[in-house]
Amino acid sequence: MPELPEVETARKLIADTALNRRIVGVDDADTFVCRPHAPGELRAALTGRTLTAARRRGKTMWCETSGLDGSHEAGPDLGIHLGMGGRIVVTSGAGEAAEGGGPRRRDAQPRKSEWDRFTLVFADGGSLALFDKRRLGRVRLTPDIDALGPDAEQVTAAEFGKLITKGSIAVKARLLDQSKIAGVGNLLADEILWQAKVSPSAPTGSLRRKDADRLYSALEAALASAITKGGVHTGEVIPARHPGGTCPRCGAEMVHGTVGGRSTWWCSREQAA
Numbered sequence: 001m002p003e004l005p006e007v008e009t010a011r012k013l014i015a016d017t018a019l020n021r022r023i024v025g026v027d028d029a030d031t032f033v034c035r036p037h038a039p040g041e042l043r044a045a046l047t048g049r050t051l052t053a054a055r056r057r058g059k060t061m062w063c064e065t066s067g068l069d070g071s072h073e074a075g076p077d078l079g080i081h082l083g084m085g086g087r088i089v090v091t092s093g094a095g096e097a098a099e100g101g102g103p104r105r106r107d108a109q110p111r112k113s114e115w116d117r118f119t120l121v122f123a124d125g126g127s128l129a130l131f132d133k134r135r136l137g138r139v140r141l142t143p144d145i146d147a148l149g150p151d152a153e154q155v156t157a158a159e160f161g162k163l164i165t166k167g168s169i170a171v172k173a174r175l176l177d178q179s180k181i182a183g184v185g186n187l188l189a190d191e192i193l194w195q196a197k198v199s200p201s202a203p204t205g206s207l208r209r210k211d212a213d214r215l216y217s218a219l220e221a222a223l224a225s226a227i228t229k230g231g232v233h234t235g236e237v238i239p240a241r242h243p244g245g246t247c248p249r250c251g252a253e254m255v256h257g258t259v260g261g262r263s264t265w266w267c268s269r270e271q272a273a
């Protein structure tokens, strides 16, 4: 499932390759992915505009759009959510395609055009498509981002310290709460907790300042590494998340449980509750 780093690669792809290209066609026929919009509604709203910026908060991504016919009044924001495995494919006017989003699975089948759930066609002949075999992505105008906490990449140490030590919920559940910090999913949470040597079930209120500082450093490092390497699956502890797995740092057995409603793995020695 895409977490912040995967969405960031998609956002960066759009920012680098899809801005300022005039939209001349929109395929918004998939009424499930484009709900609640009726077919043609997105086309009517976007045709004649350009994308002017690609933004992200947590796992939510949106594009700002230009006014029509040189008008300075901006168009609507176009929200694109990658769902469970969606990818953004941007094609140049010369037909060269570049992809951003989750990792391409080694067993990935060739891209089928019917798995393009939403497409913008540009005047230069290129396009931007949401390629989403599982059809769990979502495209909508003016997505609501007010319910999201600060982006995990932007949150300050002071903000994070307050968020992570308040209340008595399991620290992993707090990390996953998008209304508190936006962008941390299940794998990233396990990676951060392992890096910081904090038990996933430790109550937030029991964490000390130095725990919060270690978690913040781990968050920053894990995000930077995952963005550079192409996704959260590249985290150090991720390959050890299986029965019989051992901690890549100390060699102790990895243990499994459900924390914050999610499948969780931690080091039996360094992250003991």
Ligand SMILES: [Zn+2]
Pocket (backbone or CB within 6 Å): 247, 248, 249, 250, 251, 252, 267, 268, 269, 270
């Ligand atoms: Zn260990």
